[in-house]
Amino acid sequence: MPAPSPASAGTTPRRRAGRPTAAVLDQTVITKAAVDLINRKGYEALTMAALAKQLQVAPSALYNHVASKDDVMLLIEDHVADLVDVSAFETEPWDAAVRRWAWSYRDVFSQHTPLIPIIAVMPVANAPKTLAMxxxxxxxxRRAGFPQEQIISAVVALEAFIFGAAFDVNAPEDIYDAGSLAERTPNLNAAVDSLAAQGHKRPTDVAFSLGLEALISGFGALLAGKG
Known part of the structure; x- marks a missing residue:
């Protein structure tokens, strides 16, 4: 009686030589791995070698899809921008559209705060989803009649506020507790106690709403003055 083959003996047969039937990597997989690496270890930890290790592939396999770390960062920039809701600019009044965009923007980056110092200063060239946003x-x-020469400045001002607010979402609730020096800060203590007395579950949301509405009102005054 012939001896059983390796397959019939319960061992796994070797894969045939050649390309796998499905791609191991694609840009989506690479982007998610890179974002995870930065969120866990910081931007400095993102190298092509570290990314390949996280993906459990040889660096040469990674270079088949992205040419450099800069290419990876473009993918990350686009990935995050694509999560931000800009749909209201097509369907709602200007102030409502800005409001929805800003809240969405803050919520997205509050989950990716290690990316803020990088993306806040990244050029948008060659990042199609970022450019679309x-x-x-x-x-x-522009449709709202905002002064053309002030549009970019207004967007930058909003982004500066949004990025700071994204960090604030993750701040400790007792960040303004004066501790053993409380007797030196009666006005600060009274303001903190007053906020707590209102029963706000998420004071960061209250702060963001207050600041955002102030910005929208100020920009609205520019629109009114132009008219």
Whole structure:
């Protein structure tokens, strides 16, 4: 009687030589791995070698899809921008559209705060989804009659506020507790106690709403003055 083959003996047969039937990597997989790596270890930990290790592939396999770390960062920039809701600029009044965009923007980056110092200063060239976001926003400002020469400045001002607010979402609730020096800060203590007495479950949301509405009102005054 012939001896059983390795397959019939319960061992796994070797894969045939050649390309696998499905791609191991694609840009989506690479982007998610890179975002995870930065969120866990910081931007400095993102190298092509570290990314390949996280993906459990040889660096040469990674270079088949992205040429450099800069290419990876473009993918990340686009990935995050694509999560931000700009749809209201096509369907709602300017102030409502800015409001929805800003809240969405803050919520997205509050989950990716390690990316803020990087993306906040990244050029948008060659990042199609990022460019689509800014095109929607600037088009909305322009349709509303906002002074053309002030549109970019207004967007930058909003982004500066949004990025700071995204960090604030993750701040400790007792960040303004004066501790053993409380007797030196009666006005601060009274303001903190007053906020707590209102029973707000998420004071960061209250702060964001207050600041955002102030910005929208100020920009609205520019629109009114232009008219």
């Amino acid at each position: 800014y095109e929607a926003v600037t088009a909305g400002f």
